[in-house]
Amino acid sequence: xxxxxxNPRYLITVTGKKLTxxxxxxxxxxxxxxxxxDPGLGLRQIYYSMNVEVTDKGDVPEGYKVSRKxxxxxxxxxxxxxxxxxxxxxxxxxxxxxxxQPQHFxxxxxxxxx
Amino acid sequence: xxQVMQIPQYxxxxxxxxxxxxxxxxxxxxxxxxxxxxxxxxxxxxxxLVKSGEVKKQKRLTFQFGEAKKNSSLHITxxxxxxxxxxxxxxxxxxxxxxxxxxxxxxxxxx
Numbered sequence: 001x002x003x004x005x006x007n008p009r010y011l012i013t014v015t016g017k018k019l020t021x022x023x024x025x026x027x028x029x030x031x032x033x034x035x036x037x038d039p040g041l042g043l044r045q046i047y048y049s050m051n052v053e054v055t056d057k058g059d060v061p062e063g064y065k066v067s068r069k070x071x072x073x074x075x076x077x078x079x080x081x082x083x084x085x086x087x088x089x090x091x092x093x094x095x096x097x098x099x100x101q102p103q104h105f106x107x108x109x110x111x112x113x114x
Numbered sequence: 115x116x117q118v119m120q121i122p123q124y125x126x127x128x129x130x131x132x133x134x135x136x137x138x139x140x141x142x143x144x145x146x147x148x149x150x151x152x153x154x155x156x157x158x159x160x161x162x163l164v165k166s167g168e169v170k171k172q173k174r175l176t177f178q179f180g181e182a183k184k185n186s187s188l189h190i191t192x193x194x195x196x197x198x199x200x201x202x203x204x205x206x207x208x209x210x211x212x213x214x215x216x217x218x219x220x221x222x223x224x225x
Contacts, residue, residue, distance in 0.1 A: 042218045045215075058212060100145055103147070103149075103159060103204075105158070
């Protein structure tokens with residue numbers, strides 16, 4: 001089954017404790033991205049990747065890191081999480097970036113930073 | 115980058131009535147996509163509009179892309195309880211590869 005898989009689905013942690021949210025897609029998509037969803041603000045893009053080893057900042061990149069060493073994986077890293085990063089996070093992928101391709105979203109990861 | 119504004123933020127609809135949600139961009143868009151997110155779920159792609167003035171229909175849903183490619187609308191006729199959820203528009207900029215989402219319209223339906 002074609003899908004985008006995120007882990008974990010839920011995480012409660014404390015300020016300053018490094019964490020990684022994994023994202024994997026099995027559709028051989030070139031484009032992957034991370035969004036955060038907050039009430040009243042919709043989906044805001046954190047980082048995106050056009051292909052392996054190519055990443056770029058989205059609208060709200062501060063406090064986050066990403067890497068794209070393999071085509072299928074695009075982990076989101078919070079080196080020193082803070083409470084304002086408490087949010088619902090979605091990973092998404094599409095066949096290509098910058099073209100007429102729909103985004104396929106994962107089920108989301110709800111992070112709570114205390 | 116472009117900003118995509120979406121109104122209204124909330125829409126409470128009587129079952130059987132029609133409603134429209136609107137999406138406006140500060141800059142010209144290459145295309146616009148619409149997504150639906152059911153409560154507790156993830157956004158799911160509905161449709162994409164590319165051409166100026168384009169109109170597409172999916173059963174009771176009608177999508178329009180403005181002539182200037184800076185605005186779009188989603189019109190739902192005869193609303194049903196299955197239409198509950200949040201509808202997002204997302205615009206792809208003409209000069210970059212970023213998809214900017216609107217804040218969404220959250221729809222509730224009164225039976």
